[in-house]
Amino acid sequence: MNNLLFRRWPDRWPLQPIDPGNWADQEPTYHAAKPALIAATLQRAQQRPSGNWYVFAASRDIRPGRPFGFTIAGVELVAWRDRGQRLVVGPGACPHLGAPLAQAHIDCGALVCRWHGLRLDSGGEAGWTPLPRHDDGVLAWVRLDHIGDSSPLETPVIGARPPAHRAIAAVATLSGVCEPADIVANRLDPWHGAWFHPYSFTRLEVLETPSQQHDSADSDDRFLVAVTFRVGGRLGVPVRAEFTSPEPRTVTMRIIDGEGSGSVVETHATPLGPGPDGEPRTAVIEAVIADSTRPGFARASHAARFLRPIMTRAATRLWRDDLAYAERRYRQRTQKPG
Numbered sequence: 001m002n003n004l005l006f007r008r009w010p011d012r013w014p015l016q017p018i019d020p021g022n023w024a025d026q027e028p029t030y031h032a033a034k035p036a037l038i039a040a041t042l043q044r045a046q047q048r049p050s051g052n053w054y055v056f057a058a059s060r061d062i063r064p065g066r067p068f069g070f071t072i073a074g075v076e077l078v079a080w081r082d083r084g085q086r087l088v089v090g091p092g093a094c095p096h097l098g099a100p101l102a103q104a105h106i107d108c109g110a111l112v113c114r115w116h117g118l119r120l121d122s123g124g125e126a127g128w129t130p131l132p133r134h135d136d137g138v139l140a141w142v143r144l145d146h147i148g149d150s151s152p153l154e155t156p157v158i159g160a161r162p163p164a165h166r167a168i169a170a171v172a173t174l175s176g177v178c179e180p181a182d183i184v185a186n187r188l189d190p191w192h193g194a195w196f197h198p199y200s201f202t203r204l205e206v207l208e209t210p211s212q213q214h215d216s217a218d219s220d221d222r223f224l225v226a227v228t229f230r231v232g233g234r235l236g237v238p239v240r241a242e243f244t245s246p247e248p249r250t251v252t253m254r255i256i257d258g259e260g261s262g263s264v265v266e267t268h269a270t271p272l273g274p275g276p277d278g279e280p281r282t283a284v285i286e287a288v289i290a291d292s293t294r295p296g297f298a299r300a301s302h303a304a305r306f307l308r309p310i311m312t313r314a315a316t317r318l319w320r321d322d323l324a325y326a327e328r329r330y331r332q333r334t335q336k337p338g
Contacts, residue, residue: 051153069102
């Protein structure tokens with residue numbers, strides 16, 4: 001009965017039947033996944049300007065009336081919303097006696113230190129200067145010119161996104177023992193998708209790759225992939241997607257054909273600094289920004305608060321696996337001989 005139903009399945013429907021198949025019967029991809037190609041693409045990505053901007057949280061995580069403490073490259077920072085709900089970011093230690101401003105109190109849009117009552121706002125104070133910041137509605141960024149090695153840019157390097165008024169965005173955040181380059185390298189290896197994540201991907205074929213011969217960071221690097229996203233056991237959504245790296249710590253996957261065309265997944269890698277063991281920690285902050293022109297999607301957007309946790313769980317599951325991949329790459333890359 002099911003086979004007869006699937007034979008009559010309309011091609012125009014976004015959900016298409018897929019053969020569950022046997023994982024081991026897939027076409028091997030190790031011949032195509034050339035280490036030199038991935039390394040060359042990664043090297044060019046590392047040479048692109050970032051403007052010294054770093055993603056540090058989802059916009060939704062910076063809530064009114066509550067300071068948000070974090071570190072980037074070992075630098076203690078704090079973020080909050082002022083009276084106009086604008087993002088403010090600055091050093092996380094009070095300039096008076098070093099109190100943790102992540103534990104400060106918000107009063108009328110200003111940060112008030114709990115140790116001695118010093119009031120800080122976007123205008124700054126002696127010994128405390130707010131930092132350039134950017135809130136794009138999905139992610140919160142800070143510019144750290146004393147850490148980054150690029151010429152400063154007024155705004156972060158962000159690719160095209162779906163229209164904000166109809167898109168549904170969810171952000172997943174994890175961290176691992178590795179460096180940002182290890183996260184980016186993972187995303188510049190699309191060949192591992194159906195092998196390492198068979199619960200999410202099938203029928204994966206890399207149609208186009210960057211050239212190993214490019215010697216400029218300005219080259220138009222992209223991986224073009226045909227893939228089916230699994231939805232249940234025997235249904236999936238076939239799409240074509242491109243992977244690009246617009247700046248050193250970001251890889252963007254954009255659906256360019258199929259259901260959800262224009263939707264993007266932005267994977268950002270932010271260095272946190274060394275952990276207690278002296279090894280580097282990196283945060284993966286992944287924004288899934290979904291869109292569709294179908295009337296049903298507009299109705300679904302009204303239930304965004306229920307859909308976001310589902311989207312976040314799916315991204316988190318993928319990255320739990322991929323962090324193991326990135327962490328192992330780091331260990332192998334840094335292991336001392338003997």
